[in-house]
Amino acid sequence: MSSSLFRNLSINKKLAIVIIFSCLLVSLMTSALFVGRDIISLRQSMIADLSGLAKVVGINCKAPLEFMDTETAGEVLSSLSARPHILQAVLYSQDNQVFAQYSASSVTSEDAQDFHNHLKNAHSLLLLEESYHFHKDYIDLTVPIGELGKRVGAIVLKADQDEFYAILVWLLYAVCGIFVATLLLAFYFSSILNKVISRPILALAEAMERVRREENYAIRVDITSGDELSVLVEGVNSMLSGIEQRDEQLFVAKQVAENANLAKSQFLAQMSHEIRTPMNGVLGIASLLMHTSLNEKQLKFVRTIHNSGESLLNLINDILDFSKIEAGKLELVLLSFNLRDMTEEIVELLSEHAQEKNVNLACLVELDVPAYVTGDPGRLRQILMNLLGNALKFTSHGEVLLFVSVEKAHNKDVCLRFEIRDSGIGIKKEKQEDIFAAFSQADEYTTRKFGGTGLGLAICRRLVDLMGGEIGVESVEGKGATFWFTTVFSIGSSSGIAIDIQSEIATAQYFDASILVVEDNLTNQIVAEGTLEKMCCKVDLANNGIEAIAAVEKKKYDLIFMDCQMPVMDGYKATENIRKVEKENGTERVPIIALTAHAMKGDRERCFAVGMDDYIAKPVREPQMAQILTKWLSVK
Amino acid sequence: MRYRLLFFFIFFILLPVRNTVASNEIHSSRAMEIQAAFLVKFCAYVKWPKSAFSGPDDPIIIGIVGRDPFGSTVDKIARSFKAKGRNVEIRRFSNSASITKSHVLFIPSSEQKNICEISEVLSGGSVLLVSNAPAFLEQSGIINFVMVGKKIRFNISRTNYQKAGLVISSKLLAVAHCIK
Numbered sequence: 001m002s003s004s005l006f007r008n009l010s011i012n013k014k015l016a017i018v019i020i021f022s023c024l025l026v027s028l029m030t031s032a033l034f035v036g037r038d039i040i041s042l043r044q045s046m047i048a049d050l051s052g053l054a055k056v057v058g059i060n061c062k063a064p065l066e067f068m069d070t071e072t073a074g075e076v077l078s079s080l081s082a083r084p085h086i087l088q089a090v091l092y093s094q095d096n097q098v099f100a101q102y103s104a105s106s107v108t109s110e111d112a113q114d115f116h117n118h119l120k121n122a123h124s125l126l127l128l129e130e131s132y133h134f135h136k137d138y139i140d141l142t143v144p145i146g147e148l149g150k151r152v153g154a155i156v157l158k159a160d161q162d163e164f165y166a167i168l169v170w171l172l173y174a175v176c177g178i179f180v181a182t183l184l185l186a187f188y189f190s191s192i193l194n195k196v197i198s199r200p201i202l203a204l205a206e207a208m209e210r211v212r213r214e215e216n217y218a219i220r221v222d223i224t225s226g227d228e229l230s231v232l233v234e235g236v237n238s239m240l241s242g243i244e245q246r247d248e249q250l251f252v253a254k255q256v257a258e259n260a261n262l263a264k265s266q267f268l269a270q271m272s273h274e275i276r277t278p279m280n281g282v283l284g285i286a287s288l289l290m291h292t293s294l295n296e297k298q299l300k301f302v303r304t305i306h307n308s309g310e311s312l313l314n315l316i317n318d319i320l321d322f323s324k325i326e327a328g329k330l331e332l333v334l335l336s337f338n339l340r341d342m343t344e345e346i347v348e349l350l351s352e353h354a355q356e357k358n359v360n361l362a363c364l365v366e367l368d369v370p371a372y373v374t375g376d377p378g379r380l381r382q383i384l385m386n387l388l389g390n391a392l393k394f395t396s397h398g399e400v401l402l403f404v405s406v407e408k409a410h411n412k413d414v415c416l417r418f419e420i421r422d423s424g425i426g427i428k429k430e431k432q433e434d435i436f437a438a439f440s441q442a443d444e445y446t447t448r449k450f451g452g453t454g455l456g457l458a459i460c461r462r463l464v465d466l467m468g469g470e471i472g473v474e475s476v477e478g479k480g481a482t483f484w485f486t487t488v489f490s491i492g493s494s495s496g497i498a499i500d501i502q503s504e505i506a507t508a509q510y511f512d513a514s515i516l517v518v519e520d521n522l523t524n525q526i527v528a529e530g531t532l533e534k535m536c537c538k539v540d541l542a543n544n545g546i547e548a549i550a551a552v553e554k555k556k557y558d559l560i561f562m563d564c565q566m567p568v569m570d571g572y573k574a575t576e577n578i579r580k581v582e583k584e585n586g587t588e589r590v591p592i593i594a595l596t597a598h599a600m601k602g603d604r605e606r607c608f609a610v611g612m613d614d615y616i617a618k619p620v621r622e623p624q625m626a627q628i629l630t631k632w633l634s635v636k
Numbered sequence: 637m638r639y640r641l642l643f644f645f646i647f648f649i650l651l652p653v654r655n656t657v658a659s660n661e662i663h664s665s666r667a668m669e670i671q672a673a674f675l676v677k678f679c680a681y682v683k684w685p686k687s688a689f690s691g692p693d694d695p696i697i698i699g700i701v702g703r704d705p706f707g708s709t710v711d712k713i714a715r716s717f718k719a720k721g722r723n724v725e726i727r728r729f730s731n732s733a734s735i736t737k738s739h740v741l742f743i744p745s746s747e748q749k750n751i752c753e754i755s756e757v758l759s760g761g762s763v764l765l766v767s768n769a770p771a772f773l774e775q776s777g778i779i780n781f782v783m784v785g786k787k788i789r790f791n792i793s794r795t796n797y798q799k800a801g802l803v804i805s806s807k808l809l810a811v812a813h814c815i816k
Contacts, residue, residue, distance in 0.1 A: 063807035066672070066677045068787070072811045150716075 011094040011198040016190040023186040024179065032174045036231070042167055046139065047132050050159055053083065053141035058155045061100075062145050065153040068093075070100050077102035080157075087138060088115050088158040098366040099153060109459030111439060115140075115158055137161055170611035200229045217244040265327045272320040277521070279316065280619030284527025287622060291534055313619075321382075325462045332376040332466055339373050339416075340365055343402060346384050360399035361392070368406050370414060379463050380487065384418065386456045387483050391422035398423030398480070407486050414468070415488050428446055432473050436461040444567040513558040513631050514538040518548040518574065519595065520566040524618070525529055528561060531622050535629065545569025549577050552590070559632055561620075562612065563595045564603065571595075572610045579611040591632040595620065662783050663705065663745070667705050670788045671781050672710040675742055675766055678779065679719035681808035684739055685801050695723040700740035701754060702747040703712050703726055732757055743777075745769035751777075762801045773816055778802070782813060789813035 018414045057076060064073035073091055076101055082103045087107050093099040103112045119140075132141040139159050146152040187553055207221045220237050223230045263435055286306040294302065324330045347363040354361035368517065391400040400422045407415040428433060436457050442584070464471040467487040476483035514539045517528045528541045540555070542548040552560070560578075564571040575592050594607040594615035607615050614632065661667065696719055700706070714724040719759045729735045732753040741763050743751060748769040749769055755776055758765075765772075768781040773793040778800065780791045791814040797804050 060807070063681065063811050064807075065807075066680075067674060067790075067811045069789075069811040150718075 011201055012190075012194050013200060015055050015193050016187070019190045019193065020186040022182065026180040027178050031178055035171050038171060039168070041592045042164060043134070046159070046161075046164060047141065048159055050132070050139065051078075051130060051143060052139045053086070054141055054155050054157050057089065057157075058145040058153075059145050061155060062152055063144060065091070065093055065099060073100035074102070075125045081105075085159050085163060086157055087160050087361055088112060088156075090116070090119060090156045092154045092156070092395060094152055119156060123273060131329045134161075151477070181336055195277060196225070197229070198231065204229075204233055208236070211240065217241075217247060227436075230451070262327070265323045269320060269324045269327070272316045273321070275316050276313065276320070276619070278523070279313050281523030281527060283313060283619065283621075284523070284531065287531035288527070288534065318459060321459050322455050322462075324467075325459065330466065332379060333375055335377055336372055336374045337377040338370050339369065339404070340376060342381060343384070343404060346381060346388065350385075350388055350392060354400065357392065357395070358397060358437075359392060359395050361388075361401075362399065363402045363404075365404040366406065369404050369416060372492035373414065374492035375467065375487065377488040379467070383460045383485065384420075386460050387418075387420045387485075390456060390483075391420050391424065391483070395422045395424035395480075395628060412490050413488055414491055415486055417484060417486045417570060419482055419484045421482045422479065426477040426479050426481050427473060427475040428477050429475075432475060436471065510536045511633050512536055513629070513633055514540070514555070516540050516548065516551055516555075516560045516561065518542040518545070518566070518571065519563045520544060521563075524563070524620070528620055528625075531620065531625055534622070535626060537629075543568075545571065545574030545577070548574045549581070552578050553581070557590055560592045561589055561595055561616070561628070562592050564607070571612075575610045575612050593628055593632070656677075657663060662781060662788070663720075667783075667788055668707075669709050671768060672706040673692050673713055674781070674788070674790065675710065675740065676713045676717050676724055678764065678766065678808070679717070679722075679724055679740060681805035682740075683765055683803035683805070686803050689722075689737060692721070695725040696740065697725045697727055697738040698740040698742065699729055699735060700742045700744070701729050701732060702744055705746075707745045709732045738763060740764045740766060743767040743769065743772070748772070748775075751775045755810075764797070764800070764802060784813055791816060 006017070009017070057080065058075045060079075061073050064076065077089050077091060079106065080089050080102055082102065086102075087104050089102040090098055091100040098116070101112075101116075103109075130141075130143050132139060138161060141159070142154055143158045144151050144158075145153045151432065183480075203224075204221055207219055211217060211219050217240050220240065221233045223233050223237075232530055283306060283570070286302055286309060289302045290299065290306065321330070342366060343363050347361055351361050388402060389398065403419040403421065405417050405419075407417040409415070461471050462486045464487060469487040471485035473481055473483050510528070515532055517525060517532070517539055518527045519528060519541070520543055525541050529541060532539045540551055542551050542558070546569050548560070548562070549569075553558075562575055564572040571594060578590070578592065581587075591613045592611070594603075594612045595618055596603050596607070596615055604615055614628060616628055639709050675698060680700050681696070684696075697747065698710075698714065700710070710719055711726050714726050727738060728734070732747070732750045735741070735754065735757050739760070741754070742752065743765065745768055747754070748767070751769075751772075752775075756769075765777045765779070766779045769777075770780075772780040773796065775792060776796055776799075778793055778797045780793075782789055790812055792804065792809060792812045793816045795816070
């Protein structure tokens with residue numbers, strides 16, 4: 001306990017304690033030695049003095065004793081009054097009887113009697129050699145008179161110890177003085193040591209603390225001495241410069257790596273985008289081609305082209321999404337939407353595929369799940385499609401179940417738990433964490449058998465992260481798997497701008513409308529024209545904004561699809577112009593639908609700002625187009 | 637205050653001393669015992685002229701004239717006593733005529749009538765004359781035992797011992813009752 005108390009003290013205090021303690025110990029021992037020696041020699045000299053006195057008195061008492069002259073003996077004894085420290089003297093005769101005695105004036109008769117009684121109990125005085133005893137406040141000394149064998153008596157002196165105690169007190173003061181002097185010296189020396197040893201250490205510690213706090217490795221500690229401490233300080237300094245250099249190198253390396261990564265991501269995004277545009281052309285044309293009069297073989301080929309194109313596009317979309325997320329460019333939109341409708345639609349959408357595989361697909365939404373929530377419906381849909389698609393992919397029989405429940409609700413926020421249960425092949429325990437990492441699948445065999453980029457779950461995980469939820473899987477190999485994720489939504493309302501979920505189950509619809517498509521890309525023109533004509537629309541084409549304005553002036557259209565980015569004049573400017581003309585002429589407002597390459601948040605706002613009515617993300621597909629037409633033409 | 641004053645003075649308590657004799661009769665047996673002891677012890681305090689001894693080992697001779705009043709007591713005391721390295725010897729002389737060389741001579745009161753004769757016999761030799769006869773010092777005696785109260789004390793005649801060529805220690809003089 002005490003040792004740990006000492007260990008935790010500062011070096012200053014430790015040094016001070018050690019020095020003071022050792023100084024005090026040494027002075028204590030020295031003092032004890034000298035005081036002890038002094039006491040002993042003092043007593044010896046007192047005894048010698050007393051014994052000499054007793055012998056002189058004894059010699060003078062010898063004749064009175066021999067001739068039994070008590071008066072003379074008394075006179076001799078009374079000469080002791082010249083020595084005030086002699087309190088009492090008792091002269092004993094040969095037969096051990098008190099012959100004569102003397103008491104100093106300061107001695108009371110009781111004290112005198114006490115001393116008498118004390119001596120009475122003593123042994124035969126004549127047999128004794130010279131002896132003395134120390135008592136608390138007096139010394140008694142017995143000296144026999146006459147030679148051994150011819151003893152004529154003995155004299156006992158009682159002396160006070162006042163002088164002895166006075167010297168003792170003086171010694172005590174001296175020792176105290178030495179102690180105080182030692183203490184002061186020890187303090188002085190420890191303060192010197194403090195300067196020499198602990199101050200540089202403290203300075204070092206302070207510098208280290210500053211380095212830690214400011215994370216500034218350019219700080220150096222001053223070297224003040226040439227001893228081991230300076231070696232320590234030099235070591236610290238060189239360590240700091242090492243760290244500084246390494247930090248710089250690391251910073252440069254990090255910058256290089258980050259730049260390289262960014263370049264890679266940008267390249268990936270660019271490539272995907274570039275691939276997507278012609279791909280859309282392929283898909284659009286293939287889709288159109290399917291609806292022309294083809295024989296069965298031709299139809300099979302076209303369908304194959306279309307399906308392969310679909311797969312490729314999905315792949316590219318995944319990569320694009322992933323690189324967007326990696327680059328931190330993905331932003332969630334916040335819209336109120338009907339959750340129940342959306343889940344049902346998704347299940348309905350996948351039910352055809354499920355039926356083909358002979359797998360039951362069902363959706364179960366608990367009653368307390370709110371119908372309308374506010375969140376990003378597109379991304380939620382993407383996650384659900386991905387997980388359900390995976391579940392179907394790895395399930396050859398049995399069922400796939402989508403289960404939605406409330407994890408917890410707090411005020412206006414609700415945390416929903418989505419579970420996708422399947423009776424498929426399951427996932428090995430040790431692989432369960434890995435499958436959410438990018439480019440990872442359960443194993444190579446799976447990849448070969450089932451295909452896929454391995455990006456789906458990674459994207460899901462990142463999207464769920466963005467939505468403030470968690471994702472996970474519980475599975476026993478061979479006995480199916482349950483993928484689950486949670487997301488936080490705020491409870492929405494039906495009164496808000498409800499965005500209709502893009503439905504891919506568009507039944508063939510026919511619109512008798514005249515439509516202007518403003519698009520600079522020839523492929524897109526062909527696709528859009530073909531798609532619209534398939535729905536019995538009359539289509540005019542314009543290559544840029546100027547042509548569009550001219551066309552609008554010439555002819556009245558029911559609806560205009562306007563590409564945003566075009567040479568000569570872009571869609572925004574053209575729309576502004578058209579709106580201006582409409583206002584000036586007081587003609588009817590034509591719905592203008594924007595065609596955007598990538599549905600970024602800012603683009604949408606800009607579209608609405610210039611007077612467009614809706615927007616549709618490229619590539620333009622038949623179902624979306626049908627939906628837009630239904631929406632805007634039926635309004636009309 | 638009175639009490640304090642009392643202790644201001646040096647005081648000594650005199651206890652009953654053992655040289656007290658039962659009666660104040662100087663010839664009682666107890667008184668004679670004490671005198672015998674004193675007689676022997678005188679030898680230690682008296683210095684004789686060198687001519688009194690023929691050698692350093694010569695004994696000190698104590699003579700007793702006439703009828704011996706001490707008996708064997710004095711022999712016993714003398715046997716164990718040594719004065720300045722010399723033994724003490726007791727010699728008894730039946731009358732003054734038979735007195736030979738001695739250093740101390742005790743003259744009992746019974747021989748007081750013969751003092752003149754004895755003095756003549758000694759004829760100025762250095763002899764310590766001791767007696768318990770009254771007024772002995774006026775008859776050229778040196779030490780005379782007396783009764784003081786119930787105690788045996790002695791008087792010393794300075795003129796007589798100086799005349800005899802003896803030196804008596806001041807210590808002995810200090811304990812004498814009276815010096816004439």
